Amino acid sequence: MNDVSKVANSNGKQPRTASKKVRRQQLIDATIESIAKYGLTGTTMTTVTREAGLSLGLANFHFSTKQNLFEETLRYLAEEHHQFWKESYEKANLAPEAKLEAIVDAHFHPTICKRKKITVWYGFFGEAKARASYRKLVADIDAERFHLSARLCRDIIREGGYKNIDPENVAMTLEGLYDGFWLNILIYPREFTRFHAMRRIKEYLAGLFPEHFEYPQPPDCKD
Amino acid sequence: MNDVSKVANSNGKQPRTASKKVRRQQLIDATIESIAKYGLTGTTMTTVTREAGLSLGLANFHFSTKQNLFEETLRYLAEEHHQFWKESYEKANLAPEAKLEAIVDAHFHPTICKRKKITVWYGFFGEAKARASYRKLVADIDAERFHLSARLCRDIIREGGYKNIDPENVAMTLEGLYDGFWLNILIYPREFTRFHAMRRIKEYLAGLFPEHFEYPQPPDCKD
């Protein structure tokens, strides 16, 4: 049984008390779940605690305010995402094109690219106040990824002797594609999936760096 | 003074009553203004009517519910946007590359690509309920633009004899770039402007269709 909310002690009974960390994560998971179900605005302290099977007072005890709970939820997603593409990047083989592709794929890996998580991201983008939280918490990570991608592009350009290509501009375009495709997945989930997103980005890279990327083969899925 | 809310009659006094159409537009403008200031959630009937200098009851009289006011606001923006790129498309010269570029430019023209308007769009993307309104009101326009762009790409591909390029996939990528770059303008207005957006897209098109688009010259603005 993997669900943290169902942890049972040796007596088979749910423990009345649990560690700080476990409770916090329980509440953050419930927050994501609730935002997915009811939207950012539709999510109240009550929907979160009901989802978690915990009491109102407890949520307040651990997070003090709703705003804080929401920020911690965003922080959790941001860190999860950060770790995920960083690990992908590191595990990829040494070629810069492999590392760049790893970052792209991380963005659309099922662990990260879930509707319920994207819902939270775009909930934060949509609200002025939440946007401020976003910048505070995520700007650095965005910048880190941007610079890493730009560096990889620079390596690829140098290796391939590509002309007229600015690595930072490519990185910027990639960042735009990530966001734009996530939005399309959110709004038109039937017509546009994470597979479309990955293919479109690979095509873009294959167009720019023909020696390093090849066009995705479309046999089974014309998209 | 162009502001409809300040229309004065010949006596120089603000008229107590105004036509239905004028009042509705006044309230829609105030809604955009308020969403820009306080966000979609932060916008209440009170912030809207205060912004418009009108009474609460009047907003209800003209729009019945807040939900309806918001949908009419989105509809107004959608129609404005629609008309704008459609006119740009029609006014452009006959070459398909000119027409495609006109659509791109329309997306980032100052009339359309205003922070306060983008805020409204992303407000609607962020809320599950609002997203449903968006689909109802805007899906058709999105589809129309997608098909138009794909057709233009097909013409360009035929003319230029480009290989290995699927016009629909290009159109899909363009749609993603529009959304992604709008989001970057919203979140990082200092670092990313509508000029960056247009240049990145022109570069993308120049990479794909070198005979039809040329790389934007960066002398004055390295971006």
Place this chain on the structure above:
Amino acid sequence: MNDVSKVANSNGKQPRTASKKVRRQQLIDATIESIAKYGLTGTTMTTVTREAGLSLGLANFHFSTKQNLFEETLRYLAEEHHQFWKESYEKANLAPEAKLEAIVDAHFHPTICKRKKITVWYGFFGEAKARASYRKLVADIDAERFHLSARLCRDIIREGGYKNIDPENVAMTLEGLYDGFWLNILIYPREFTRFHAMRRIKEYLAGLFPEHFEYPQPPDCKD
């Protein structure tokens, strides 16, 4: 065409202006209709004027306040009722039992005993404030009918030599039966109709005054 609201002038057009009296009656009729449809509370100046096909301002012009419109509506019903049983009483033949029966029948005549009218009566009974209006407007009529009935009973008792019967007590009981049966018609219209009401009252009178009233014959309708 009997409906005052559809009165047409010689041009076949509805006159923009009409006599005070006609407009007032139009609005009173609309009030009764609206109370029947939406209840006393559910009736607003808007539902009334919509029903009448007239404007809000006009209702205000003729009745000043909602409270006044409601009172005039009650007054109209009270007077209609008053006239109706009074005429029935006068038209009946000279025998006191005939006159008493005429009063009973008037109470449950289809002109008077309509669900939509009873709804108005009980709307007034149900509200403390409206009850005050009721007393002001109707108490005298109620008293007049009570005394008239008592007098008729006295005549019947004298004629028949009935023992142990107090005419005022009978009149009191009759008044109670009118109200109680109206309520049953209002609440249980399927199970209890004006026919049940009239039969039960006739039975009551036949029990008291066997020489003057006979049991209603139940052949076709066991009730």
Place this chain on the structure above:
Amino acid sequence: MNDVSKVANSNGKQPRTASKKVRRQQLIDATIESIAKYGLTGTTMTTVTREAGLSLGLANFHFSTKQNLFEETLRYLAEEHHQFWKESYEKANLAPEAKLEAIVDAHFHPTICKRKKITVWYGFFGEAKARASYRKLVADIDAERFHLSARLCRDIIREGGYKNIDPENVAMTLEGLYDGFWLNILIYPREFTRFHAMRRIKEYLAGLFPEHFEYPQPPDCKD
């Protein structure tokens, strides 16, 4: 002091929290009180909670909606009434006339036949929407009492060998008298009291079943 709202703990201070049941009853009592004072329509969540000395939010916490609070109030009165006449019926001696009289008396016992309670009943009768609640909650009880009374009348008729009397019709008339007399108590409290009501009903029964009921003696009170 018997008032549940003033319950003090051992410290002499009013407890901040109380059991669900206590709070609910407190609010129901306050609702009755408020309807008596201001009418059904005049009763707002504010008048109720002010009467109860509790906060608005709490009423919502316990009853969710005003409609629900009102229905629970009616249910409380209906059950109280039901229990009251049922117990009276059971406690009366075995003779059917004793049992029937017990039901009549229960209807006009001071516990039940209070102006403030009757006000609530007629409030519900007066509003279309409330009438629907009434039927839902009280129709069964009304039917039960009707059938019980009819059965008692049948026994009386059989015992006394009375001719030409239909027990169901008598029960129907009794139900009408209850309602009509309650209304008279509500509207003309000076002129018509519960004593008048009980005497009139006893006279009616004495007229029908002379062997089983005797005329109420009027020495002290000519009514």
Place this chain on the structure above:
DNA sequence: AATGAATGAGACTTCATTCAT
């Protein structure tokens, strides 16, 4: 006589937060 846009007080309801237990 007649219209209907406009107002503003007040209704119901929601919900983040508090706090006695």
Place this chain on the structure above:
DNA sequence: CATGAATGAAGTCTCATTCAT
């Protein structure tokens, strides 16, 4: 650690009444 009854501010919506036209 944990609960959940309690508060009160704020939101949306209703509606009698007013008044310029």
